[in-house]
Amino acid sequence: MASSSSTISPNEPTSHNKKKPIVIITIGMAGSGKTTFVQRINSYLHSLDPPKPPYTLNLDPAVASVPFEPNVDIRDTIEYKEVMKQYNLGPNGGILTALNLFTTKFDQVLGLMEKRADEVDYMILDTPGQIEIFTWSASGAIITDAVASSFPTVIAYIVDTPRTTAPATFMSNMLYACSILYKTRLPFILVFNKTDVADPAPMMEWMRDFEAFQEALAAEGAGMRDGDGDPTYMSSLMNSMSLVLDEFYKELKAVSVSAYTGAGIPEFFEAVDATREEYERDYLPELERAAKQREKNLRAKKDATLSRFMQDLSMDPNREKMGKWDPAAMDEEEEENEEDDDGEYIDLSEEKGPQPRVEIERARRPGTGGVGINWPRPG
Numbered sequence: 001m002a003s004s005s006s007t008i009s010p011n012e013p014t015s016h017n018k019k020k021p022i023v024i025i026t027i028g029m030a031g032s033g034k035t036t037f038v039q040r041i042n043s044y045l046h047s048l049d050p051p052k053p054p055y056t057l058n059l060d061p062a063v064a065s066v067p068f069e070p071n072v073d074i075r076d077t078i079e080y081k082e083v084m085k086q087y088n089l090g091p092n093g094g095i096l097t098a099l100n101l102f103t104t105k106f107d108q109v110l111g112l113m114e115k116r117a118d119e120v121d122y123m124i125l126d127t128p129g130q131i132e133i134f135t136w137s138a139s140g141a142i143i144t145d146a147v148a149s150s151f152p153t154v155i156a157y158i159v160d161t162p163r164t165t166a167p168a169t170f171m172s173n174m175l176y177a178c179s180i181l182y183k184t185r186l187p188f189i190l191v192f193n194k195t196d197v198a199d200p201a202p203m204m205e206w207m208r209d210f211e212a213f214q215e216a217l218a219a220e221g222a223g224m225r226d227g228d229g230d231p232t233y234m235s236s237l238m239n240s241m242s243l244v245l246d247e248f249y250k251e252l253k254a255v256s257v258s259a260y261t262g263a264g265i266p267e268f269f270e271a272v273d274a275t276r277e278e279y280e281r282d283y284l285p286e287l288e289r290a291a292k293q294r295e296k297n298l299r300a301k302k303d304a305t306l307s308r309f310m311q312d313l314s315m316d317p318n319r320e321k322m323g324k325w326d327p328a329a330m331d332e333e334e335e336e337n338e339e340d341d342d343g344e345y346i347d348l349s350e351e352k353g354p355q356p357r358v359e360i361e362r363a364r365r366p367g368t369g370g371v372g373i374n375w376p377r378p379g
């Protein structure tokens with residue numbers, strides 16, 4: 001899959017000596033505004049002077065309508081409702097299977113992206129509504145790795161700001177973002193969306209100042225103190241987790257946008273452009289190291305198989321005899337065998353006739369209960 005891309009250096013300029021486009025992968029909880037955001041950044045890039053139309057890919061098979069014209073649309077290849085019917089799946093299983101099927105052809109999509117790399121500055125991927133379908137599936141990982149090994153890539157994690165104003169909810173969302181960052185190791189931008197209806201300033205403050213977050217948690221009150229006024233288990237857990245997150249925030253850029261009004265979109269692109277350097281500095285060496293390691297492992301595996309084969313060959317007692325017919329040696333061997341067999345070989349064939357053949361492997365298979373197996377009957 002990604003093999004076709006692994007030989008391409010993401011750093012290499014394209015044929016016209018132009019830098020490779022940056023791929024923006026938009027990820028976010030259901031309803032956080034991913035599609036609206038992609039539409040907004042798409043129209044922003046079109047409105048620049050000169051326009052910089054991006055290459056867009058829709059990977060959400062279940063989206064009813066896309067408010068932009070994607071260059072590659074998973075829905076053109078796979079009808080997810082048909083997948084549901086054929087494989088007898090529910091909606092999430094259908095979306096996941098559709099994505100899996102699409103991933104088997106992703107090398108072709110990558111080829112299309114490579115072809116257009118000279119003409120565009122940005123490529124944008126919109127992912128399925130249910131976040132875990134992309135972030136916790138093999139297909140999501142394959143697509144992300146394939147793209148990131150060919151192009152500078154950044155994750156835009158869309159946060160539904162109005163739904164994240166409570167400190168505990170905010171923390172849950174950040175823990176999820178943190179897991180994606182550590183899974184992909186790609187440059188990461190937190191995009192606080194829907195800022196036309198909720199101000200993300202308190203959240204930005206929580207990210208900068210650990211104590212401010214602790215205060216907000218304490219102010220939330222419920223479940224934080226027991227009857228004696230001591231901190232509860234929940235409160236201690238939240239405090240420890242917020243300490244972990246404090247480290248995570250240091251690795252992040254955060255921007256506030258409104259996909260609805262377009263506010264904050266230029267700042268978002270400033271953050272995206274800044275990640276190119278980060279990608280080249282941090283991600284690329286890691287990618288090259290992983291590729292070398294993979295190659296080394298493969299070579300080691302091949303060597304091990306070859307040496308095992310050679311060993312087997314040298315231990316094979318017939319090896320010496322192969323090609324050298326020595327009747328005297330064979331007679332000797334036969335005599336030895338006859339001596340060995342004396343008194344040990346009980347031939348029942350004359351007494352009981354031919355014995356039925358039993359496939360022990362099949363008979364012993366757990367759970368078969370012996371059904372369908374013809375056991376020999378006594379007598």
Ligand SMILES: Nc1nc2c(ncn2[C@@H]2O[C@H](COP(=O)(O)OP(=O)(O)OP(=O)(O)O)[C@@H](O)[C@H]2O)c(=O)[nH]1
Pocket residue numbers: 028029030031032033034035036037060063128129130193194195196197257258259260261
């Ligand atoms: N007020 C406001 N509403 C927004 C904004 N961005 C998106 N929305 C609304 O949020 C809802 C969800 O937006 P979508 O773009 O469909 O979100 P999504 O994450 O792609 O949704 P799924 O893919 O279905 O999970 C829609 O009703 C949008 O109109 C915004 O910046 N401000």
